[in-house]
Amino acid sequence: MSPLLEVEVRQVRDVAGAVEGGADRLLLTTESGLSPDLKQALGVIREASIPVRVALRLNESRTTTGGEFTRLCGLVGEYLALGAEGVMFGFLDAELGVDVEVCGGIAEANPGVPWTFNDAIDDCLETERAWRALRTLPGLDAVLASGSPRGLGVGYDELLAFAEGDRSAAAMLLPGRGLVAEQVPWLVRAGVGQFHLGPQSRPSGSYRAYVDAGHVRSWRLLLDNSM
Known part of the structure; x- marks a missing residue:
């Protein structure tokens, strides 16, 4: 089976190209x-003929408040009612570890809903400890990660080594920021089965441009040929 390809969109006009x-x-x-x-x-959901996950985040930090927690749980239901397949979120505690209470609370309030832990994983102080925490959370099936807060340009070697050493984690990894074509075959061989495109799907790698079908197709072919 070919790896899953996820594309980030920000508006309706991005959907067709993806x-x-x-x-x-x-x-x-x-x-x-x-x-x-x-x-x-x-x-976006109406325009799409494929599953859509929606980012769940109310402030620009990696933490959240009690009032926000209630709103976040409510938002999940509202997005699902519109037709979303799942959501993406990720919150850290004061020690820069996974906030199991908050993340688990959102997941438990929405049983059966698949979700992605966002790239907050790259900000955790202890990667192995963070992954132990993630494995306790229901519904989680993807972890957006680059091995470094600065992206795969810096974190690729670490992320690849981690995937090679932990196949169960590799299956949940969703490499994203800074991903380049040369990295894909090695990550696939390590057991990674899903990939995320952000600016790579747009002309000149700019979010000022809409997602381009040709750019996405080149990655689709790369993934199809990497097995």
């Missing part, structure tokens, strides 16, 4: 990285 290029799933977020409003989410 779908036509062969994406398997969309991740809807905003320029600020915060949760999109319901109108924006509805537009």
